[in-house]
Amino acid sequence: MxxxxxxNDAPNNDxxxxxxxxxxxxxxxxxxGAVGLGLFxxxxxxIVAGTRALTAERIADNRLASQHGQLTEVLPEALADLDIExxxxxxxxxxxxxxxxxxxxxxxxxxxxxxxxxxxxxVVLPVIAPNGYSGDxxxxxxxxxxxxxxxxxxxxxxxxxxxGDAIESRKSGWIEDFAGHSLSDPGPNGWAVTKDxxxxxxxxxxxxxxxxVVEAVxxxxxxxxxxxxxxxGDMPDTPNPNAEQQGETP
Amino acid sequence: MSQFNELARNGLWxxxxxxxxxxxxxxxxxxxxxxxxxxxxxxxxxxVLVGSNVSVSLIRHHVPDTVRxxxxxxxxxxxxxxxxxxxxxxxxxxxxxLGIFIPLIVTNCAIxxxxxxxxxxxxxxxxxxxxxxxxxxxxxxxVVLGAVRELFGQGTLxxxxxxxxxxxxxxxxxxxxxxxxxxxxxxxxxxxxxxxxLIALKNLIDDRQARLRATHLPQSPTESRRVRVTGxxx
Numbered sequence: 001m002x003x004x005x006x007x008n009d010a011p012n013n014d015x016x017x018x019x020x021x022x023x024x025x026x027x028x029x030x031x032x033g034a035v036g037l038g039l040f041x042x043x044x045x046x047i048v049a050g051t052r053a054l055t056a057e058r059i060a061d062n063r064l065a066s067q068h069g070q071l072t073e074v075l076p077e078a079l080a081d082l083d084i085e086x087x088x089x090x091x092x093x094x095x096x097x098x099x100x101x102x103x104x105x106x107x108x109x110x111x112x113x114x115x116x117x118x119x120x121x122x123v124v125l126p127v128i129a130p131n132g133y134s135g136d137x138x139x140x141x142x143x144x145x146x147x148x149x150x151x152x153x154x155x156x157x158x159x160x161x162x163x164g165d166a167i168e169s170r171k172s173g174w175i176e177d178f179a180g181h182s183l184s185d186p187g188p189n190g191w192a193v194t195k196d197x198x199x200x201x202x203x204x205x206x207x208x209x210x211x212x213v214v215e216a217v218x219x220x221x222x223x224x225x226x227x228x229x230x231x232x233g234d235m236p237d238t239p240n241p242n243a244e245q246q247g248e249t250p
Numbered sequence: 251m252s253q254f255n256e257l258a259r260n261g262l263w264x265x266x267x268x269x270x271x272x273x274x275x276x277x278x279x280x281x282x283x284x285x286x287x288x289x290x291x292x293x294x295x296x297x298v299l300v301g302s303n304v305s306v307s308l309i310r311h312h313v314p315d316t317v318r319x320x321x322x323x324x325x326x327x328x329x330x331x332x333x334x335x336x337x338x339x340x341x342x343x344x345x346x347x348l349g350i351f352i353p354l355i356v357t358n359c360a361i362x363x364x365x366x367x368x369x370x371x372x373x374x375x376x377x378x379x380x381x382x383x384x385x386x387x388x389x390x391x392x393v394v395l396g397a398v399r400e401l402f403g404q405g406t407l408x409x410x411x412x413x414x415x416x417x418x419x420x421x422x423x424x425x426x427x428x429x430x431x432x433x434x435x436x437x438x439x440x441x442x443x444x445x446x447x448l449i450a451l452k453n454l455i456d457d458r459q460a461r462l463r464a465t466h467l468p469q470s471p472t473e474s475r476r477v478r479v480t481g482x483x484x
Contacts, residue, residue, distance in 0.1 A: 033317040040313075040321050044328035051332040055339035062342035161283070161436045162404070170410075 064088060071109055071124050073169070074142030074151030079111045079121060087111060094125075094230075099223045101128030101136070101216065108231075120232045122150055123224070129216035133208045134158045137167070141220045145232045152178040152217055164209035174201065174210070183221045191218040254379055261383025268391035268445075269452050273360035277351050278392060279441040283403070286410050288396025290344045292389025293414075294333045294352060296382070299361050301329040303381030306369040322365045323356075330355045344413040360388060391448065398444050401426060403435035 068084045075082070090110040096102050109124040122144045129137040138156040143149055152175050154167045166172040177200065192198025193211050202210045224231060267273045274295070281287045305325045313321045334352045337345040345352065355361070364384050369377040401407050405427030411419035434440045 029314065029316065033314045036312070036314060037317050037320060037324075040324055044324045047328050048331045048335075051335050055335045058339040059335065059342075062338065066342060066346075160433070162431045162433045 070140055070153060070155060071111075071142075073153050074124055074140050075111050075122055076142070076144060076150040079113075082111055097223060099219045100125060101130045101219075102126070110231075121145060123231045125220055125223070126155075127216050127220050129212040131208070131212045131215070132157060132159055133164050133206065133212075134160070137209070137212055137216070139213065139216060141217060143220065143224045146182075147221070147225065147228075148180060148182045149178045149217065149221070151176075152213075154213075159209045160206065163203060163206040166203045166206070167209055167213055172203075174203070175213070177201075178217055183225060191215075253376060257376065257379045258383045261380065261385075261387040262390065263387070263452075266387040266391065266452075267360040267363075267384050268388050269449050271360065271363070273363055274358040274388060275445075277354060277358060278388075278395065279438060279445065281348055281351050282392055282395040282399055282441055282444075283436060284400040284410070285393060285396045285408050286344065286414050287348060288392040289389070290337070290341065290348055290414050291351060291355075292385075292392040294337060295355055295358060295361070295392075296385030296389050297333050298326065298329045298355055299364060299385040299388075300378060300381040301332075302326045302361055302365050303369040303377040304374055305329075306365040307372060307374045307377035310370045318370065319362075319366065322362060322370070326361050326365065327356050341414055347413070360384065395441070395444055395448065398448075399435050399440060403432050403440060405430035 064084065068087060071087055072079075072082065087109060090112065091107050092110065093105050094102075094108050096104050096106070100106075106126055108126065110120045111122045111124070113119045113121045122142055124140055124142045127139040127141050129139060135158050136156075137154060137159065140151075140153050140155055141149065142151045153169055154175060157165070157167065159165050159167065166174055169175050186199040189197065190199035191214060193200050193202040193207060193214055195202050195207050196211065198214065200210065200214045261267075265271065268275070268278055277291055277295070281291045302322070302325050306322055309321070330353060333355070334345075337348075337352060364380060368380050372380070397407060400409070405425060407424045407426055408419075409423035411422045432440075435444065
């Protein structure tokens with residue numbers, strides 16, 4: 001900080017002093033830049049906040065509708081017109097399960113029969129197949145209370161386009177073949193791709209991807225059999241996910 | 251009017267951001283797998299480019315030179331965030347497919363390049379025109395690339411256009427070659443290859459036009475007017 005008494009001195013003689021503290025014009029320029037940039041940040045943040053306020057509701061609706069669409073696709077047809085809020089609110093939390101590829105507690109959904117609050121007709125479980133060709137394959141698996149698969153869909157994957165991505169329902173109908181199968185149909189040896197002696201087709205040029213999906217679905221069926229009471233029974237757990245997290249049972 | 255023509259020619263052809271300046275190649279190569287993806291990203295980039303050019307031009311006299319780049323980046327980031335939110339609100343499924351490439355528009359050098367190289371030195375109207383033309387040029391290359399890769403990679407055209415344009419476009423998908431796929435073009439190497447072919451095609455056309463012009467004006471000293479086919483970056 002230069003004192004006012006220095007004003008009359010010739011500034012050129014005081015070179016080291018000048019290097020240590022920037023001169024007045026320099027400080028003014030820095031200040032101007034900083035204030036300008038600060039004002040700018042506020043303005044742009046305001047614009048973003050405004051857009052966010054205008055679109056937030058629509059985005060939330062889209063997210064719900066998209067989630068609901070995915071869930072109804074794996075539920076039995078009889079439950080397809082289930083109320084959107086009722087289905088989303090049926091979310092409950094399950095503890096981490098290696099069989100489903102879930103390493104942390106995760107959210108699953110219950111679909112109850114018409115006119116009943118606790119008569120669960122089907123559950124939807126998110127499953128991760130960890131052994132895809134390039135990383136995890138995220139699945140949604142719907143299973144009815146009698147142990148039949150009502151539907152399987154891929155929600156996220158990075159498999160090779162044109163080969164492994166045939167697991168997507170919009171690329172091919174392969175994933176729909178799971179519907180109607182159960183743990184005993186086709187039996188323990190049948191739950192593999194044809195190349196491994198099982199009952200499920202592999203794609204030309206891609207065996208690893210369908211193998212990973214078939215294995216994951218098979219594991220899910222086993223998980224549902226082992227946890228049938230918890231998933232479908234009249235356990236005292238409420239459909240509120242927050243209450244669930246505290247009342248976790250081992 | 252002549253300035254408008256000049257800007258249009260520059261953005262769409264002579265100084266095309268994708269084919270001549272080779273800017274924004276990352277999104278260009280990553281999302282040009284189908285027409286709908288390409289058009290979605292192209293329109294988002296266009297919107298951001300026009301918006302940022304206009305804003306930068308409006309504030310060009312008020313921003314100190316030393317902090318102009320951070321200020322421009324802030325403007326661009328704000329527009330990209332808005333585009334991202336708007337796409338989530340109105341084309342949710344397409345947004346899910348394009349994913350990270352929408353926020354990454356911020357890093358598209360074509361946008362900062364136009365902001366600093368043109369909009370910061372010109373009035374609002376030319377800046378807006380420049381943004382529009384550069385954006386259209388970029389979007390056009392994206393869509394052509396998307397069409398080529400979709401057609402020769404998967405044998406289809408205009409599939410899933412309803413993701414962007416709503417249910418009207420639900421049946422626009424055409425299967426040109428049934429049961430056909432050519433993985434090379436679907437994967438990233440195909441994107442490089444197709445982009446290279448497009449650049450070669452543009453240079454071929456430029457070359458031919460230059461030769462035509464040369465034969466029409468036989469008296470002009472051809473050596474000195476030789477057109478550089480790679481274009482000049484302004």
